[in-house]
Amino acid sequence: MSKESQLRALVNQKLIEMGERERLKELLRARLIECGWKDQLKAHCKALVPDSVKKELLQRIRAFLAQHATL
Amino acid sequence: MKMEAMSLSGLDNTKLEALAHDIYSDLVEDACLGLCFEVHRAVKQGYFFLDETDQDSMKDFEIVDQPGVDIFGQVYNQWKNKECVCPNCSRSIAASRFAPHLEKCLGMGRNSSRIANRRIASSNNMSKSESDQEDNDDINDNDWSYGSEKKAKKRKSDKVFLRSLKQPVLLNPNSPRRSKSLKHKNGELNNNVNTDPYKYNYNSGISYETLGPEELRSLLTTQCGVISEHTKKMCTRSLRCPQHTDEQRRTVRVFLPGPSASTLPDVDAVVESDGYDVSDGQALMNRLQWDGSSDISPSDSASSKASTNNSDSKKPKKKKKPSLGLSSSGTGGTGGGTGGGPGTAGSGSSSQGVLSLPSRKKKPKLPAPPTPSIYDDMN
Numbered sequence: 001m002s003k004e005s006q007l008r009a010l011v012n013q014k015l016i017e018m019g020e021r022e023r024l025k026e027l028l029r030a031r032l033i034e035c036g037w038k039d040q041l042k043a044h045c046k047a048l049v050p051d052s053v054k055k056e057l058l059q060r061i062r063a064f065l066a067q068h069a070t071l
Numbered sequence: 072m073k074m075e076a077m078s079l080s081g082l083d084n085t086k087l088e089a090l091a092h093d094i095y096s097d098l099v100e101d102a103c104l105g106l107c108f109e110v111h112r113a114v115k116q117g118y119f120f121l122d123e124t125d126q127d128s129m130k131d132f133e134i135v136d137q138p139g140v141d142i143f144g145q146v147y148n149q150w151k152n153k154e155c156v157c158p159n160c161s162r163s164i165a166a167s168r169f170a171p172h173l174e175k176c177l178g179m180g181r182n183s184s185r186i187a188n189r190r191i192a193s194s195n196n197m198s199k200s201e202s203d204q205e206d207n208d209d210i211n212d213n214d215w216s217y218g219s220e221k222k223a224k225k226r227k228s229d230k231v232f233l234r235s236l237k238q239p240v241l242l243n244p245n246s247p248r249r250s251k252s253l254k255h256k257n258g259e260l261n262n263n264v265n266t267d268p269y270k271y272n273y274n275s276g277i278s279y280e281t282l283g284p285e286e287l288r289s290l291l292t293t294q295c296g297v298i299s300e301h302t303k304k305m306c307t308r309s310l311r312c313p314q315h316t317d318e319q320r321r322t323v324r325v326f327l328p329g330p331s332a333s334t335l336p337d338v339d340a341v342v343e344s345d346g347y348d349v350s351d352g353q354a355l356m357n358r359l360q361w362d363g364s365s366d367i368s369p370s371d372s373a374s375s376k377a378s379t380n381n382s383d384s385k386k387p388k389k390k391k392k393p394s395l396g397l398s399s400s401g402t403g404g405t406g407g408g409t410g411g412g413p414g415t416a417g418s419g420s421s422s423q424g425v426l427s428l429p430s431r432k433k434k435p436k437l438p439a440p441p442t443p444s445i446y447d448d449m450n
Contacts, residue, residue: 004086004090007082007090008090008094011090012094015094021098025098025102028098028099028101028102029102029105032102038106041103042110045110
């Protein structure tokens with residue numbers, strides 16, 4: 001509904017103007033770090049890389065090292 | 072931009088909730104984006120895997136908490152007590168002093184050449200001036216030579232100055248060696264002392280403690296001699312030096328030597344006696360010496376009653392010296408005539424003045440004998 005989206009836009013604008021958005025962002029960042037969310041997310045993302053993608057990349061790297069053994 | 076007036080109060084709760092959630096998820100997306108940027112930077116800079124060190128290497132770099140050692144485990148004053156052996160002179164030198172010592176020892180570095188030049192200059196001066204005096208035996212005496220070396224270092228600048236002015240080097244009337252030769256060479260020394268203040272402007276002082284009584288007297292006849300508060304040295308400028316008043320000079324002359332010391336008015340007397348016959352001038356000077364010394368007394372002591380007389384006549388005395396001289400030469404025994412003499416009672420006054428001086432100094436015997444002889448001469 002456009003009125004709602006309009007409303008949202010308006011509210012966001014207000015938030016930014018008054019600097020409140022910035023404050024909220026900082027607060028969120030601090031809290032997420034405190035509770036370890038960021039580290040968890042990092043680990044999770046690393047795990048999320050599918051095996052196939054990982055294997056392919058490792059292959060490429062080994063080939064490169066073999067090629068340029070003397071650095 | 073056209074703003075439509077929208078009110079949040081019109082919405083119901085669920086809608087408000089939805090709105091709030093939306094705003095929240097926006098913020099979380101931003102946070103994730105931020106994380107992505109951080110990781111990307113870490114990977115690019117190569118510190119992404121740093122948190123994965125193994126336990127063993129973690130142990131190596133643990134914080135150290137022992138006494139006497141910093142948190143890295145290093146000892147702070149490890150080299151404090153170490154001593155090094157100098158390769159040049161084979162002495163054992165403390166580590167912190169090693170570098171400057173090496174500089175001096177090897178003769179390299181900025182200061183060492185300067186010091187060497189100075190030493191050469193001063194040893195040249197010393198050997199030149201004292202080769203014909205009997206101070207050479209001082210050199211053999213260990214104590215003296217040590218002390219003189221130390222003093223020589225301090226007076227070094229005096230000698231260097233004189234050297235540059237191409238003076239005959241007999242500069243230091245105040246060096247301890249001087250006092251031995253002084254008795255024989257009083258006249259010479261006087262001459263040199265006379266020339267010094269006029270020929271060089273180096274305004275160092277002389278420490279009155281090292282002067283013998285004769286040196287002191289000769290100094291005071293020619294130089295200002297006022298002792299500076301901070302350096303405890305005597306001013307070596309002329310008797311009319313603008314830095315010090317006559318009051319100060321009189322004070323010094325009372326303070327330091329015995330009452331037989333020469334006094335300020337000598338300068339004026341010398342200046343003004345040019346107009347008189349030599350004999351009269353001499354007598355005048357002698358007379359004025361005593362008058363001067365009696366003058367000193369009033370300026371110093373507030374207690375002596377005789378001083379009131381004298382203090383009055385202080386200024387008139389200076390101006391009326393010619394008249395004093397004339398009257399003294401003319402009238403002889405009646406002495407000071409008008410205002411010249413302190414107390415103006417002739418020999419009586421001067422003896423009185425002179426006696427007031429020793430009363431201050433607690434040396435009652437001194438000036439009495441010479442006074443009659445002066446008046447005898449004049450008579």
